[in-house]
Structures are given as structure tokens and as C-alpha cells.
Amino acid sequence: MLTRNDSLAVRFPRLSNRFDRRDEWLSYTKSIQPSYDAIARLVGQVGGLMIAGASGTAFEVYLQIPRSLRDQLAEAKSSLSGVVVPAIAMDHYRHLLRAVSELGDLVKDMDRRIMNSGHLAATQDDILKRLQHLVSLLKCTADPWHGLQHVSFNGACACGCEIQKGY
Amino acid sequence: MNTYSISVLEYAYVEKYPEGGIVAGRFGAETRKLPYCYALIQGHGHNILVDVGYNHKDYGGYLGDKFGVINWHSPREVLEERGITPEDVDRVIITHAHFDHMGNTDAFPNAKFYIQDRELSQWIWAMAQPEHMQWMMVGTDPADILRVVDLARQGRLVSLAGSTENVLPGIDVHTAYDTHTYGSMWVNVRNDLRPASDNNWVLAGDLVYVYENLVKNPVVANGEVEGTLNLTPVGLAMGTMTNLVTASDAMLKAVNYQVKRIVPVH
Numbered sequence: 086m087l088t089r090n091d092s093l094a095v096r097f098p099r100l101s102n103r104f105d106r107r108d109e110w111l112s113y114t115k116s117i118q119p120s121y122d123a124i125a126r127l128v129g130q131v132g133g134l135m136i137a138g139a140s141g142t143a144f145e146v147y148l149q150i151p152r153s154l155r156d157q158l159a160e161a162k163s164s165l166s167g168v169v170v171p172a173i174a175m176d177h178y179r180h181l182l183r184a185v186s187e188l189g190d191l192v193k194d195m196d197r198r199i200m201n202s203g204h205l206a207a208t209q210d211d212i213l214k215r216l217q218h219l220v221s222l223l224k225c226t227a228d229p230w231h232g233l234q235h236v237s238f239n240g241a242c243a244c245g246c247e248i249q250k251g252y
Numbered sequence: 253m254n255t256y257s258i259s260v261l262e263y264a265y266v267e268k269y270p271e272g273g274i275v276a277g278r279f280g281a282e283t284r285k286l287p288y289c290y291a292l293i294q295g296h297g298h299n300i301l302v303d304v305g306y307n308h309k310d311y312g313g314y315l316g317d318k319f320g321v322i323n324w325h326s327p328r329e330v331l332e333e334r335g336i337t338p339e340d341v342d343r344v345i346i347t348h349a350h351f352d353h354m355g356n357t358d359a360f361p362n363a364k365f366y367i368q369d370r371e372l373s374q375w376i377w378a379m380a381q382p383e384h385m386q387w388m389m390v391g392t393d394p395a396d397i398l399r400v401v402d403l404a405r406q407g408r409l410v411s412l413a414g415s416t417e418n419v420l421p422g423i424d425v426h427t428a429y430d431t432h433t434y435g436s437m438w439v440n441v442r443n444d445l446r447p448a449s450d451n452n453w454v455l456a457g458d459l460v461y462v463y464e465n466l467v468k469n470p471v472v473a474n475g476e477v478e479g480t481l482n483l484t485p486v487g488l489a490m491g492t493m494t495n496l497v498t499a500s501d502a503m504l505k506a507v508n509y510q511v512k513r514i515v516p517v518h
Contacts, residue, residue, distance in 0.1 A: 119383055134376065139404035220395045223395075230318070236392065238319060
């Protein structure tokens, strides 16, 4: 049975500074959220293209994407660079900068491979490892109580809106 | 003769879920319990799961604290009640890619997974949309997608391109595109293995949450579900409500309109 003790804040005391509602942290999480979400979505898209690659449809799927991975990444970068970072969030911000930088290399790589030949299998292990590292960065920088979460539950099956507690 | 046994296994629940999420159009403040389940089909030498639940390790605490999802139990605990372990599961059919259905693939190390191509390709399309359109990504976790990448790498993923008969003997999957999600599917278990079965059961995934999605004021008694047919969709559609209604009718047709043979899992 889950109890209040399952709360991330209780289980991981090192995260406590993210839960004390300091104004500068709240303002930072609000401004960083579009970049965080964009990174999560790019990771999902690259992962999805890997699966499509396994069934030989990566090129077709890639063509139906309405905005190129490069354009999406450029937007994420631009949004990230405009964030005012308080001292309390420097470490967090550095994690996201690192994620964007790693994604940049990955997106370039995927773009080239899909456009040239669609062959992804040879590098599957390497790309998967890089994606998993990116997800670990996203998890490390998550603060679901303030909107930084790589999956949105609002409106989904978990959302008993009536009983949402006031975090 | 019954080839398979079917069990619906609850692994968590939300105590007070808004009625409007369960039956479209119920705008009042009423709530009810919404169980989180997966289904186990056993027989013909197989242990087959329909969906796998969510990954408690990543966000179970948050779901509990914020949304009141409680009583989560691991697949090991849940399956023990049916006398098997997660390692004994050899096939998994993923009805759709929401976190509470596809979020725990790691727990089944020996299983082969079936999912619709379209479910994944349309999620990629949705993820590429701009920020202000991201409602379309509700309930989908990129981390789950990476776990599916890993399944593909290990040769344990079967991407289906449409409805498929005899995924396993007597077990068919049917697409319900652009309904609850872009590439949802439902499962038809023909328990007598006959092509035109009169002993079949439909596992509805999230296309039907409760009998009220199928009949008005259902009465469940003596193993029957009575009530006037009245198809009303579930409250969440990435596609259209109309498609949900036509998918419900297709499921009912498959069981000759015997409502009790539709199993609402969620």
C-alpha cells in the first residue's frame, strides 16, 4: 500500500530543496519547463524512430514528422538559453545543458543515417545507450510537483482531478 | 471446451475517479473507484498478459501523492495469486502505449511483445507537434518508448500492421484506430479455437471501462449482464468519440451482442 512516505521528497532527502517552494525555484521551473518537455519529446521521437527502423519504416515515419528534429532542437536550445538561472538551480541547469548538447549529436547522427540509408541497426546499441543516458538526465532533473516530469498525467487515467492535492 | 482461462488482475486503483472520465458526458462531481488492471490468459502452453501496468519505481510516489493512485502491487505479487511468476509470462499484447499499460515491460524478461505500428508512429508524430499541442501526448512516457527500443534490439518486439488473426492459436487482435489512442487494439479470445467461435471473449483494453459504456443501467446477476444497449464512449479519446462507439459495436458484434463476453479491463 502506498503511503505518504512514498513521496519522492520523503524518500530522497537530497531533493528537499526542490520541494520547499522557494520562489526562485518555482520561477525557474516554470521557465525551464518548455525546454525540459522538448528534450523529453525529442528523446521519445528518436526512440520511436529506432523502433520504426527495426521494422524498416524509419524513413516513412521520419517524413511524416511535421517539424524536423533539428528545428525542434534549435527551439529547445533557444528557449534554454533565455532562462534566468538562480544560484540554487545552477547544477540543475547544467544537467539540462548537457542533455541538449548530447541530443544535438544524436539528432545529427539520426538525421544523417535516416536520410542517407535508413540503416539504424548497426548503431542500435550505441544510440540506445545514449538515449538511456538522456532519460537518466531527465529523471535526475525531474520535479513532478512543479511540472518537470517526462510524462504528463493530467487528463490521463491517473487524473482524479477532484482529489488532486495542493502541491 | 475451453482452451484458455482468463483472469483480470488488479494491481492498483484510484479511489475517487471522476465519472466523466469513465463515461463521456457525465459532468457532475460524482466519482467512483477506477481499478488499474492487466489480464492474464493461460492455456495452450502459454501465459499471455494483456498489458503490463506501470513502472512504480519511476513515479509511483508521485502518482500516490498527487492523484491518489494507491495499492500498487508488483507483477510478482499479483501473478503469484495465479501461481506463476513474471518470468513465466511468454507473450504480452500491449493494447496501447499509455504509461499504465506499457510502463512495466522490464518486469517480464522472457516475454515477446506485440504492439501496433501505428500506435508508435502516431506518437512520434504527436511528439513533434509544438508545445501548445502537447495535450496529444497525455499519458505517454518517452522512457517507455526506450524500453520498447530495447525489446526490438533483443528481437522481442512484434510490430503489427493492422488486425491480425491467430497471434497465438485462437487469439486475434483487432485495431481500433483513432479511438482512445491512435493505434489501440482489442483482443478476441476464441476459446473453442473455431474461426466462427460461439465461445469467445473480448478484452477491451481502454476502449470500454465499465458496462455502462455498453448498456444503460446494467444489471449484473447470475453471470449475465442485462440492460438496453446504449453505447457511450469512455471519457478520453485521442481520436474521436464516434470511433470509440463504432469500435464498441465491432466488439459486441464479435461476441454476438452478449455483453457479458466483453471484458472491460482498464
